Amino acid sequence: MVLAMFRHGARSPLQSFPTDPNVNYPWLYGKEELQPLGFEQMYQLGQNMRLRYKFFIPDDTIAMKRSIYAISSCLQRCIDSAQAFLTGFLKTSNSSMIRRQPVPINVIPPDQDTFIRQNKTCEKVKHIMAQEMTNNASFLSALNREAEALKKLISSEVGTPITSTMDTVMWMICDSLEVYNTFGLKQPSWAYKIYPDRARAFLQGFLISYSSTPELKHIRGGAILSEYLKKMKAKRDGTLRYSQRMFFYSGHDVTQVNLFNSLGMKKQTLQRPELGSAIVFELHKNKDLWMDWELRMFHYENSSVQTPTELAIPNCPEPCKLTTFEQTVKHLLFDDYDELCSTW
Numbered sequence: 001m002v003l004a005m006f007r008h009g010a011r012s013p014l015q016s017f018p019t020d021p022n023v024n025y026p027w028l029y030g031k032e033e034l035q036p037l038g039f040e041q042m043y044q045l046g047q048n049m050r051l052r053y054k055f056f057i058p059d060d061t062i063a064m065k066r067s068i069y070a071i072s073s074c075l076q077r078c079i080d081s082a083q084a085f086l087t088g089f090l091k092t093s094n095s096s097m098i099r100r101q102p103v104p105i106n107v108i109p110p111d112q113d114t115f116i117r118q119n120k121t122c123e124k125v126k127h128i129m130a131q132e133m134t135n136n137a138s139f140l141s142a143l144n145r146e147a148e149a150l151k152k153l154i155s156s157e158v159g160t161p162i163t164s165t166m167d168t169v170m171w172m173i174c175d176s177l178e179v180y181n182t183f184g185l186k187q188p189s190w191a192y193k194i195y196p197d198r199a200r201a202f203l204q205g206f207l208i209s210y211s212s213t214p215e216l217k218h219i220r221g222g223a224i225l226s227e228y229l230k231k232m233k234a235k236r237d238g239t240l241r242y243s244q245r246m247f248f249y250s251g252h253d254v255t256q257v258n259l260f261n262s263l264g265m266k267k268q269t270l271q272r273p274e275l276g277s278a279i280v281f282e283l284h285k286n287k288d289l290w291m292d293w294e295l296r297m298f299h300y301e302n303s304s305v306q307t308p309t310e311l312a313i314p315n316c317p318e319p320c321k322l323t324t325f326e327q328t329v330k331h332l333l334f335d336d337y338d339e340l341c342s343t344w
Contacts, residue, residue: 001235002053003228005116005249006045006278007256008081009038009303010183013176018159020176021186034077034084037183041276041303042081046088048306049278056246057090061102064090066242071106072250073117079105081276082250105250114337115223116251118210118258122341128215139212143205150174150194150202157190171206174199182275204272207257219340221262222332224255229326229333232283236293236322262332264314268299276303286319294319 011034012027028035034042050057058064072082082105090103114120132140147170154173155162162169177195180187187195194202211220231247234240249255253273260268260279278300286294295316298308313320315328326333334340 001232001245001247001283002056002280003231003247003249003283004049004278004280005224005251005255005259006042006081006085006300007253007273007275008034008075008077008250009041009084010035010275011038011077011179013172013179015172015176017173017176019157019188019190021188022180025185029076032075032077034080035183038077038081038275039084042084043088045276045278045300045303046085047091048300048303049085049280050089050091051306052308053089053246063243064102065104067244068103068246068248069106069244070103070248070250071108071116073113073252073255074107074110075117075252078116078250078252079107082248085248085250115227116249116255118220118223118255120337122219122337124341124344125216125219127344128213132213139205140209143202143209146198146202146205150198153193154190157188157193168206171203174203178203178272200272204257204270207254207272208261208269210254211258211261215344217258217262218332218334220258222334222340223337224259225262225329226333226335228281229329232281232293232295232322233326235283263329265311268311274302277301278308280308283322289319289321292321292323295322295325296320 012029012031013022014032016023016031027033056067058067068086070082070086072078086103086105108116110117110119112120129140132138133144135141150170151162158173162173174194177187177191177199179185181196211217231240231244235245256273256277256279257269280298280300282296282298284294284296286292295313297311297313299311300308312318313325316325
């Protein structure tokens, strides 16, 4: 069994600003959308993952639909990324492309998304974030102070007042600089004041803030792990629907950071996940494990990686038993998102 969570491919900026030297750049489909480079990255990731899992892909179209399940965040760049990935992954043996995608993309409505984009309303998250902002020693407060410092450096340069910091405006400006770097475009004359080092550190800090406390790890990372454990246990117990054995989740950088951070994998949270990267869990039958299955974890650091890096699963000695893994993350698991979000 395989469960893979990937970040979408290269996209256009989320916003522009008056002194943006690329304000008239002809982004395909406009702002926030997957670009041709992003399509290529995700197609390449699909091809590279096919090298490892092609024996898992049924030849029969009906069997393929039943064994492979693809799910995406509601944003179009993630849907397009999933489509490009599957096109590369399901390439036929005679090197011709499957013209019609046999595996559908299941899109989670935003008001129901608890584990990919994770934008379903959670009052508990709002309460925690408000508390963290009033605590000067908290990670979020420190990040807010850095946002203020960055704002002072560039507020007179962007051509419009930056009236807010932590509600993503500063993040979007820093992200735009990163996008321009990805596409080899001209940077604003003032970019050197914050880019690359401080801007990248701020971007990553912003992502970590989503799971910066034990309670947020429970909600953010717990949602992902609860989804995964439910499917893994069903596969082990023979109760999984049809013969499903591959699950692909098309998500965001923050999705991967929430997962890594909640598992305590600090090395993997030091840098922003690359475009077209993927975190993969493999569930194996192991004859040496009585009444249990083995869990392995791999990382495709970017879309060009052909041989993924195997990661040590925290607090789960090799071979990592599924039951052991469940015990190590039980403090993060939950059954009812709405109930969890309504109590604090």
